[in-house]
Amino acid sequence: MSGGGTILHSVDSDIGDRDGRKRNGTAVDRPADAPTAFIDARALIGCRHRLHLDATHPEPPAGLSEDPGVRQRREAATAHRARVRDALVAADPDAWVVIDPRCRAAERAEATMRACAAGAHHIWGGLLPQEPDTGRRGGSEILLRDIERGGYIPIIVVNHKVTDPRQPEPADFHPTTSDPYHWNPQPDPHRKLRQQPRDVQRLAHLHRMLQRHGLASPALVGGVIGYQFDRILVHDLGPLLADYDLRYADRIAVVRGELPTVPSKVPECRQCPWWTRGLEGPSCEGWLIEHRDVSLVAPGSRAEVLRRHGVETIDDLAAWVGDDPEDWQHGPFDEAVVTARAWIAGAPLVRRVEQVRVRRADVEVDVDLESFQEYGAYLWGTLLDGVYRPFVTWDPLPTDDEGRSFGEFWTWLMTVRAEAATAGKTFAAYCYSRTAEDKWLYESARRFAGRPGVPTVDQVRAFVDGPQWVDMFQAVSDQFICPNGKGLKKIAPVAGFAWRDPEAGGEASMSWYRLAVGYDGTPDLSQRTRLLEYNEDDVRATQVLRDWMTTRADGEVAGLADFGRRTIAT
Structure with missing residues (x-):
């Protein structure tokens, strides 16, 4: 039920008949004297029901505190923008007009319009006038004068x-980028694009607001400066405007009470305060359980596809007969049916295979890292022969000392591997969902190249692409259907593991880290202990899960045949 900037759920299918399904909600006419409703671009990507609530x-409801992860990301974004502003303005102070952020919104909008009318080349912190008729509001960190075309x-x-x-290579598509200090958009073979729908929707929103005042560049482009602040990614806005217009019309109607909404589970619900808290009725989670809503087992866009075929509840999905939906693009459809049946039966897992297998070795090391946003990885935790060994820096990130701790971790891991080979023993290192570990292995190798113990990128690639780096998440995904999710904290308890800290989790650890290193005051040593225990529990959970899969899972987890299926096509 959350909105905000980490949305993963596509809203393409939300527009139009998303809430035209069976429901108690009805559209309402907006009273003539209703206050003007405004939304900014953040509302375009996210949960429609959260927007309504x-x-x-x-x-906010009494007693409800802001999610610490949301607060930390906002504070980090503010600090990042300040660094970018200071660097750009310092490089050419006479070329910039900086709008004072301490002024009232109306004053900032007036100052922005005056700067535009004067033809300022660069405007930082521009706020465009609110639009009572359309409901648009918003501003741009930078408004760049288009010298050639105007606007x-x-x-x-x-x-x-x-x-x-990326290494330069021929490709059908190269993103367009520009130097952040000198606008010169060119196809960039050294970069590959990361899809960020929230960014392009915000740019389209700003283009429409500029267009209203005759201030939009005819080039129909917008730019994004990301975390690395090395290039401006340039987006072609022309093909995006029709989708933006549909989204905006839908979202402003929701805010104005002209379109009804009901809950539907999406990945970001876990960070939304409405998920477990209701005001005039049940929480979103409670509503979905009460209605046995299909999104509980098929969240996000999966549920939208199913609803188009009349599948509203988990029971509807469990009773599906006939051909698969032609527009289903989310893996084997039989798996979705089995997931619904398992949820009804209360089964946390369903075994896909006759015999569960996990790659085992004579010498086994479990690995789990802890990172802080995009600043770095401050802790590499390991487990070998029941002994937990952390490689950590408590200098606040970003810090060069991160290179030391990473080099020590890599040296230790490779030494264990080499000693195993010398003794004629097999070796394997295990993680759970290798995406984060792989990312920071590569990132650390690049950032700290040449430092003691730090591998080259090629050495990292050879290791992670080899058979000795085992992803337990993949082993679980290949061999089990998981009605309640595949996260380690969902799966390891089935194997009998429990975390010592009831608040253990990635978002909570961000708050603990800030306290541990003293970002906001004196370092809290108790939070360092808490982080180490959390990390240790993660690696021990991976080891317990592996042992369980090897010895007990076959007998403790029902197979596909128990849910009316012998196999599932892949």
């Missing part, structure tokens, strides 16, 4: 990655 209850190009500054480096 936030609009209906603008004041302004919106450039936003975000605290996430928008491209990744």
